[in-house]
Amino acid sequence: MTMGRARSVVLIGMEGRLIEVEADIGQTLPAFVLLGLPDAALRESQDRIRSAAKNTGLDLSRRRLTVNLFPASLPKSGSGLDLAILMSAWAADGYMTGTSDVVFLAELGLDGRLRPVKGILPSVAAAAAAGIGTVVVSADNAAEAALVSGVEVLTADHVLPIAHHFGTAKARKVLRPPETAPERITGGSGSSGSPHELHERDLAEVRGQQEARFALEVAAAGGHHMLLMGAPGAGKTMLAERLPSILPPLDDEESMVATAIASISSGATSVTQLQRSRPFEAPHHSASAASILGGGSRIPGPGAATRAHLGVLFLDEAPEFHRHVLDSLRQPLERGAITLHRSAGQVTYPASFQLVLAANPCPCGMNVGSGRQCVCSVAQRRNYLSRLSGPLLDRVDVQVKVDRPRSAALALEDRGECSATVAQRVQHARQRQGSRLGPHGLKLNSQAPLSLLSNELRLPRASLQALDASLDRAQISLRGYVRVLRLAWTLSDLSFKDIPDHEDIDIALHLRHVGVRP
Structure with missing residues (x-):
């Protein structure tokens, strides 16, 4: 087999985009070609991946290795695709199997250790939304990945246990025995914590x-x-x-x-x-x-x-x-x-x-x-x-x-x-x-638009006399008019009133401009 596949995720802002990593082994002179708009950090992964594979005991093929990151038109950055590229390259050489529907998210050290990357939570969530059932991350990212429910999370400190988990008989003849097997972490919602755990100031x-x-x-x-x-x-x-x-x-x-x-x-x-x-x-x-x-x-x-x-x-x-x-x-x-x-x-x-x-x-x-x-x-x-x-x-x-x-x-x-x-x-x-x-x-009064405040939440004209007078005298803008109404509704909610009255309007006007200008 000369083609191997694996999955990973790149983040565009907070949106996770599923990436298919394709590896092909050709018959020409030795080379490692990385396609698909990688940035500088991702291009450097070629040397990291070669060293990690060598120190694991399973060298990459000495023929031409071409890795394509699909979709090719999407810019890709970071080091989180290291493990996926290595697994697809091994799969192309017949050493790995079952990697085409697994998302791999980890950076590789030169000795084959798996290092944590940022953005694991939105990445795993994107994988789950795409229907991916298994995700592999570094041990340091395990707790964060487990916050997403419905996904099986495999984790290890080194690429060697991962290679044994997905390896074929051909790979096991070459690999040394793993020190630890991949630890399986079930998905969950995580610990909720105390509502004010970070705010001790009273x-x-x-x-x-x-x-x-x-x-x-x-x-x-x-x-x-x-x-x-x-x-x-x-x-x-x-x-x-x-x-x-x-x-x-x-x-x-x-x-x-x-x-x-x-x-x-x-x-x-x-x-x-x-x-x-x-x-x-x-x-x-x-x-x-x-x-x-x-x-x-x-x-x-x-x-x-x-x-x-x-x-x-x-x-x-x-x-x-x-x-x-x-x-x-x-x-x-x-x-x-x-x-x-x-x-x-x-x-x-x-x-x-x-x-x-x-x-x-x-x-x-x-x-x-x-x-x-x-x-x-x-x-x-x-x-x-x-x-x-x-x-x-x-x-x-x-x-x-x-x-x-x-x-x-x-x-x-x-x-x-x-x-x-x-x-x-x-x-x-x-x-x-x-x-x-x-x-x-x-959810909040501060989000209420003018269309809502002037229709379903319209107040009686008698309550709005002071506010209308401020608008007519150019003391407030129309935006300020809306914001005073929002404040008045908040004041009525704190007082358990059904609707704001003229007193709430007066207090809202006072809070709106209480003389902060010199």
Whole structure:
């Protein structure tokens, strides 16, 4: 037999594409030809595979070996195809059998050891969706692969046990006995973990700041974006870091998506169970647009906005970020996804996050209410805050001024509610939203479109007088009008009202613009 086949998976963004690896042994001069748009890392696999085969005791054929990665028009990258290429080459030489319907996902060491690769969870999920019943991964990726149900997972530390498992009688005459047999791991849903296992910071640690705490609860309940404006030391960062502790845990479907993002973003061995707590990303203000949105020369990788999907993206010292970086978030705030275009193609990543901005009122940070003399001119303050563009702020529903606590007694003795108590109210409010918006395919008030708010969820005209007046006086835009309505529905859900009344509208308008401009 001069033809061998095996399967593998390559990732285009978060989408796994099944790859058929075909190996053919010709009768011409010795060569190793790799076809199918491989990148540099994949081309280097030729030498890794030859060394791994030699050190296993089963050399590759000394004739011309041609390996085709189908579909040939799809760009392929990474080292995860190493094992599949080796198995197809051995199959072409008559050493392996039964590899044509098995997905192999592992990098090879020069001594034949199997090394872990990133993106195992979405890759195995793609294999399962394509009807593949058996997947072979390295031992370090076993726990992650087992998170996908309905797939038989074989794993080993070295390629030798895998070769014995699929080897023919011809191969067993040459191979030395394996040290260990492939360990079989049954598929499963993984460990769910504690809802707040990654968020030990409690809202009770925030002393005072009743208005800011209330605004944080409203933002959590409806999934609204938020701006915290105040002097240094007022507690802006402390509040933002405790937002995940009052958010509900991820459900099963959301957990699979969040864990898949972690799988393609982090180290290859870091994912061992499903992620149940909401992600929290806080990039430094020197971050580039590529690090926030995602980037790369061929197929771009995910950025902080994607890693914060279904969770919180916190930009501390927001005016210190480059303005074009901040404005680049406007599209994902509306769409909940990021599409990146490169010469090798385009990729779309999910980016439905809750944005939290924190900013000082001026460059020195000592504006009115800080207790110290501000040394900034009016022009300096305006230039500083103008880095937060109007179109960006128009997409931020809750804008809160955070003042420093006025007395030591308030700061040290007033202990507010803990995160667990607030989280219960947030969960109940989200359940009410789910019941109301579920028939329309929505979950949160922050997702409600104008068409829904002006028809099925239309409020009485008497309740909208203050909001209509603000729109007529050009104090808010039509986008702001919609976002105030969304806030009002969240306030009514927290108060267990059937529909918002004029008081909810007034509070929503107050939260919308509470005087954060100088």
